[in-house]
Amino acid sequence: MYNFISMAKVKYYYDTNTLSYKRIELNTIQKVKKGFFFTLSSTIFAVVIIISYLYFFDSPKEKRLKQENQFLSNNYNDLQQKISKIEDVMEDMQIRDDNIYRVIFEADPIPNSIRKAGFGGINRYEKYRGYNTSELVTNTAKKIDQISKQIYIQSKSFDNIIELAKNKSKMLAAIPAIQPIENKDLKRIASGYGYRIHPIYKIRKMHYGIDFTAKTGTPIYATGNGVVDKVSYERGYGYHVVINHGYGYKTLYAHLRNLKISKVNDNGEKIITKIQKGDKVNRGDVIGHVGNTGISSGPHLHYEVIKNGVKINPVNYFFNDLSPKQYEEILNLASQKNQSFD
Numbered sequence: 001m002y003n004f005i006s007m008a009k010v011k012y013y014y015d016t017n018t019l020s021y022k023r024i025e026l027n028t029i030q031k032v033k034k035g036f037f038f039t040l041s042s043t044i045f046a047v048v049i050i051i052s053y054l055y056f057f058d059s060p061k062e063k064r065l066k067q068e069n070q071f072l073s074n075n076y077n078d079l080q081q082k083i084s085k086i087e088d089v090m091e092d093m094q095i096r097d098d099n100i101y102r103v104i105f106e107a108d109p110i111p112n113s114i115r116k117a118g119f120g121g122i123n124r125y126e127k128y129r130g131y132n133t134s135e136l137v138t139n140t141a142k143k144i145d146q147i148s149k150q151i152y153i154q155s156k157s158f159d160n161i162i163e164l165a166k167n168k169s170k171m172l173a174a175i176p177a178i179q180p181i182e183n184k185d186l187k188r189i190a191s192g193y194g195y196r197i198h199p200i201y202k203i204r205k206m207h208y209g210i211d212f213t214a215k216t217g218t219p220i221y222a223t224g225n226g227v228v229d230k231v232s233y234e235r236g237y238g239y240h241v242v243i244n245h246g247y248g249y250k251t252l253y254a255h256l257r258n259l260k261i262s263k264v265n266d267n268g269e270k271i272i273t274k275i276q277k278g279d280k281v282n283r284g285d286v287i288g289h290v291g292n293t294g295i296s297s298g299p300h301l302h303y304e305v306i307k308n309g310v311k312i313n314p315v316n317y318f319f320n321d322l323s324p325k326q327y328e329e330i331l332n333l334a335s336q337k338n339q340s341f342d
């Protein structure tokens with residue numbers, strides 16, 4: 001029969017035989033046991049504290065990892081946006097390839113099933129699975145793969161076209177391929193092909209050409225070799241000239257100041273003469289000057305490209321004097337839905 005009194009670390013018991021308190025002497029096993037339970041309970045306590053701390057707060061290492069993860073996700077998003085831009089450029093290139101280059105050289109367009117074909121095999125992106133960012137990484141990888149494939153198909157198509165073009169230098173000289181006025185910084189494109197607000201009638205109307213603003217008297221150039229097909233004055237176009245380039249192509253230049261051009265005669269003298277139907281012109285020859293005749297809201301050149309009787313978007317026929325970057329810029333400028341000059 002013991003009664004324990006615990007006082008600090010020394011423990012006593014009441015000896016009923018001697019009617020006195022006696023000190024408890026622990027043997028070694030008991031000491032070890034006590035030490036063990038003490039260590040165990042403090043460890044459990046510490047673990048509980050640490051776990052609850054980690055549950056509510058990140059360790060510095062976790063914090064850094066989380067930041068790194070965020071950084072990676074953000075950059076993958078940026079990458080995806082950049083890839084989307086490349087896809088747009090590829091798409092433009094494919095459209096030009098199918099609708100212009102391959103048409104010019106009478107090659108069949110490349111079917112979408114080939115251009116847009118995916119990759120076989122479901123396990124291709126397996127290695128990216130199992131993480132929070134898996135979808136992002138997989139999508140990025142897929143897009144890059146698709147672009148690589150499209151570039152390969154595109155380059156094959158260009159090889160094919162180069163081969164076809166070798167024997168068509170006459171045709172290439174005839175097809176409209178430059179801008180009809182000097183436009184180095186591209187600031188002259190005022191309105192593009194498509195639906196635009198008409199400057200006089202103030203209604204939405206189809207605008208069948210591109211307007212270049214320039215001072216009255218600015219020289220206008222033939223955009224390809226050909227023969228002058230029409231020289232005339234009409235209420236809408238004012239003074240205008242049409243060139244027939246052959247191969248189904250015609251170009252129209254409207255709102256000219258007048259129909260006079262300067263020419264060098266057989267004696268080598270410069271003379272002012274009227275441009276006439278039947279005149280032969282080469283790409284880059286001056287065929288008139290910017291004016292404001294006809295229905296026009298200010299001095300400008302209205303330029304049209306006509307293929308087999310259909311007025312098409314001239315923006316795709318400046319390829320001789322545009323770098324890819326300028327082409328992109330000009331596409332942008334010509335697609336702005338501003339008012340036309342008509």
Ligand SMILES: [Zn+2]
Binds near residue numbers: 341
């Ligand atoms: Zn116009």
